[in-house]
Amino acid sequence: MNAVTTTATDTVVRASQLRKVYKNKVALDGTSFEIPAGRIIGLIGPNGAGKTTALKAMLGLIPFEGQMSVIGRDPRTERDELMRDVCFIADVAVLPRWIRVSEAIEFVAGVHPRFDRARCERFLKGTQLKPQMKVRELSKGMIVQLHLALVMAIDARLLVLDEPTLGLDILYRKQFYQRLLEDYFDEDKTILITTHQVEEVEHILTDVMFIRDGKIVLDTEMDTLGERFTEVMVNADSADAARALKPVDERTLPFGKTVMLFDNIPRDQLSGLGETRTPGLADLFVATMKGTYA
Numbered sequence: 001m002n003a004v005t006t007t008a009t010d011t012v013v014r015a016s017q018l019r020k021v022y023k024n025k026v027a028l029d030g031t032s033f034e035i036p037a038g039r040i041i042g043l044i045g046p047n048g049a050g051k052t053t054a055l056k057a058m059l060g061l062i063p064f065e066g067q068m069s070v071i072g073r074d075p076r077t078e079r080d081e082l083m084r085d086v087c088f089i090a091d092v093a094v095l096p097r098w099i100r101v102s103e104a105i106e107f108v109a110g111v112h113p114r115f116d117r118a119r120c121e122r123f124l125k126g127t128q129l130k131p132q133m134k135v136r137e138l139s140k141g142m143i144v145q146l147h148l149a150l151v152m153a154i155d156a157r158l159l160v161l162d163e164p165t166l167g168l169d170i171l172y173r174k175q176f177y178q179r180l181l182e183d184y185f186d187e188d189k190t191i192l193i194t195t196h197q198v199e200e201v202e203h204i205l206t207d208v209m210f211i212r213d214g215k216i217v218l219d220t221e222m223d224t225l226g227e228r229f230t231e232v233m234v235n236a237d238s239a240d241a242a243r244a245l246k247p248v249d250e251r252t253l254p255f256g257k258t259v260m261l262f263d264n265i266p267r268d269q270l271s272g273l274g275e276t277r278t279p280g281l282a283d284l285f286v287a288t289m290k291g292t293y294a
């Protein structure tokens with residue numbers, strides 16, 4: 001994201017020197033980042049890294065130190081105005097189990113000025129959901145449909161999703177993200193997703209930020225990932241030469257092969273050592289976070 005040239009108007013979030021300390025726990029540690037408009041950003045980090053705290057700061061839900069501007073507003077002082085352009089739906093699993101589908105719609109319609117009820121109802125027509133059904137009668141898949149119907153009917157410039165598919169099986173997780181991409185996203189909208197499920201968001205993200213110990217440790221466009229990182233399947237006889245180039249990570253495969261991950265080493269310098277490719281986000285995540293739980 002740093003690589004994108006942004007102006008004041010097309011930057012949706014501008015955060016500088018964010019710091020949040022809970023009692024004696026540093027949750028955000030002087031971190032800075034920018035999110036341009038029209039992107040789908042994954043904020044990815046291990047448990048306790050500071051993802052939820054960063055989202056709460058953006059949404060004006062907690063006090064913090066540092067500068068923060070979201071769609072040109074300070075969430076600490078202009079939260080009400082900001083919420084007209086931001087949609088934040090936490091895990092739908094928190095919907096009370098006694099609530100009916102119609103009441104959930106009513107609730108969102110009441111709290112969100114940009115909620116389009118007709119759009120929501122159109123979306124629900126294509127599902128098995130009926131207005132009278134209670135959340136406790138719904139399968140997890142149906143809860144996803146309800147979640148999607150509510151989200152997709154809000155015309156927000158910034159949609160914030162915190163672990164949106166927690167507890168769902170892989171088919172529903174994929175369905176959720178696919179619909180989001182096909183039926184919601186456009187160049188005027190920005191979607192920020194926090195998740196641990198790196199693999200299934202990887203193909204829809206335009207940008208990724210890795211967060212660790214309250215700091216953004218990687219901030220890049222998905223398209224340029226391959227310019228910076230290279231994974232090489234190194235043969236045993238090239239291992240020493242490869243190590244001399246200081247890989248950032250190394251893992252062993254069967255049959256004497258080693259996969260090494262390089263940061264900012266030109267591919268033509270690496271191609272003689274073995275087969276090269278762009279690493280998957282999951283491998284990059286594991287390499288970046290190594291030692292986090294040590």
Ligand SMILES: Nc1ncnc2c1ncn2[C@@H]1O[C@H](COP(=O)(O)OP(=O)(O)OP(=O)(O)O)[C@@H](O)[C@H]1O
Nearest residue numbers: 022025026027045046047048049050051052053054
């Ligand atoms: N209200 C709070 N009081 C005290 N400590 C807190 C509070 N909220 C968060 N923390 C601590 O701040 C750190 C960051 O928490 P945060 O919830 O932002 O992490 P996260 O990346 O969202 O984690 P997870 O993936 O587990 O939800 C953690 O060490 C957490 O224990």
